Amino acid sequence: MRRAEIVAAARGWIGTPYRHQASLKGAGCDCLGLVRGVWREVIGPEPEAPPAYTPDWAEALGWETLLEAARRQMAEIAPGAAQAGDVLIFRMGMGVPAKHCAIVSGEGRILHAYWGRAVVETRLTDWWARRVAGAFAFPGWRIKAWRRWCFRRWARRWAAGCCRLG
Template sequence: MTAIGNRVVAIAGQWIDTPYRHQGSTKGVGCDCLGLVRGIWREIYGAEPEMVAPYAADWAERGGQERLLEAAGRHCAVVTGLAAALPGDLLVFRFRPQFAAKHAGILVGADAFIHAYEQAAVIRSALVPAWRRRIAGIYRFPEIS
């Protein structure tokens, strides 16, 4: 595990049980999957790298743009395949092949990740085959210089 990965995993674990809130990004109060990533980013780097415009729950189905993958690629390093992924890496998921990727989580081990689960809370889930086949991209948070 990298130094940044260790930090990301530790912070993500502190978000477990935070209620699900669309567009939220406050630990213990509420967040969605993007809000979880934004909150972790703020805790590590201070400020978010870019402004996030308001978004509807169905934004990926309507727009078709790969906004989540593009943003991850602008601010994090691309990891080539799950075999090269390390704890602390950002996982981006696509639920259906015809739609843009719209879910994110943090890899916390070879077989588990932390994510904000809609209508529930931030949870640790097994990275079962159903999740693995939906991975659209894997990204590594930048080391602090």
């Protein structure tokens, strides 16, 4: 999976109207529905069904449902390291759960479903950047690269004689 595939898939959703808890290209989606739809296009079936959630960004419940789900299904990365194809999760106010997400489309740009409008590509302004609560990579190449690195490290150590059995 390449970053360009993720961004191209997400751009295919531009203009899809905002519909709370929906995830159908051209018919309707919310911010999570966009990420779910891109997941289905690029990776395959969704690993879990999302729970019911409210569209209220200022919801005062303390549950970090969105962040917890992202941590279960994606690779968490440093927000400053996010690149095209990665997912940003936003906390819209102090003391409230993170409840908005977007896909990074390029340097300083994001794709997201904007409440009351549609899927749009916008600048990642300072206003948005201050609200980033987490950054995540879709599963795939980062995990494979990590496994390759671990295997190579193990192979070098094994070849040097420090890990041989017997």
